[in-house]
Amino acid sequence: MAQIPFSNxxxxxxxxxxxxxxxxxxxxxxxxRQTIAAIEQGKYSPSLExxxxxxxxxxxxxxxxxxxxxxxx
Amino acid sequence: MSFRExxxxxxxxxxxxxxxxYFMAYPWHIANxxxxxxxxxxxLIPVTIIFLIxxxxxxxxxxxxxxxxxxxxxxxxxKTIHLRGTHLAYYPLVLGVWANIFFxxxxxxxxxxVNILMATLVVSEVIRVGSQLYFYRKxx
Numbered sequence: 001m002a003q004i005p006f007s008n009x010x011x012x013x014x015x016x017x018x019x020x021x022x023x024x025x026x027x028x029x030x031x032x033r034q035t036i037a038a039i040e041q042g043k044y045s046p047s048l049e050x051x052x053x054x055x056x057x058x059x060x061x062x063x064x065x066x067x068x069x070x071x072x073x
Numbered sequence: 074m075s076f077r078e079x080x081x082x083x084x085x086x087x088x089x090x091x092x093x094x095y096f097m098a099y100p101w102h103i104a105n106x107x108x109x110x111x112x113x114x115x116x117l118i119p120v121t122i123i124f125l126i127x128x129x130x131x132x133x134x135x136x137x138x139x140x141x142x143x144x145x146x147x148x149x150x151x152k153t154i155h156l157r158g159t160h161l162a163y164y165p166l167v168l169g170v171w172a173n174i175f176f177x178x179x180x181x182x183x184x185x186x187v188n189i190l191m192a193t194l195v196v197s198e199v200i201r202v203g204s205q206l207y208f209y210r211k212x213x
Contacts, residue, residue, distance in 0.1 A: 031148040034075045034209075043212025044150050 076142035083131030091123040109184030162201035169193025
């Protein structure tokens with residue numbers, strides 16, 4: 001599988017938000033804990049809706065949560 | 074491991090055991106006779122039971138252990154995994170049906186035909202469930 005072209009700060013943001021668990025974030029976003037884990041590890045590229053929902057949970061703009069990697073065109 | 078992934082493992086186990094038994098125990102020496110056709114039909118009853126017992130037991134067991142996960146709706150990643158697996162299983166299904174048509178035109182008996190169709194279904198299901206498990210393990 002091709003590497004997805006963006007990184008994310010979900011793990012850090014979870015830690016900064018009262019050490020929120022992957023399961024808690026999943027419940028808030030409406031996906032399973034395993035899906036949050038896959039997104040965090042860069043194994044799964046979420047839909048735009050889920051990406052926005054994750055950013056919304058942390059109260060951050062999308063680009064603070066997901067970052068396009070400059071070395072990938 | 075998510076609830077649905079666990080159920081997929083149980084389904085794969087059930088498929089292999091049930092249809093493994095079927096193809097091992099089938100009376101191949103009478104396959105091309107009317108009794109062979111009826112043997113295939115009759116053996117579908119124990120096959121269904123062998124497949125359903127671990128499925129029901131597994132679903133109940135995992136639902137009791139993780140009730141929250143069992144009640145969760147399928148999310149977008151799981152839907153993608155299921156679609157990709159079903160897509161992959163379509164190819165052996167089509168190939169098997171075409172092979173069966175070819176053999177029927179060329180005079181194969183109904184007993185063999187039923188078994189070719191059964192094997193087609195089993196291979197497709199194993200590929201569907203197996204590939205979905207692969208995608209679950211891989212992340213998506």
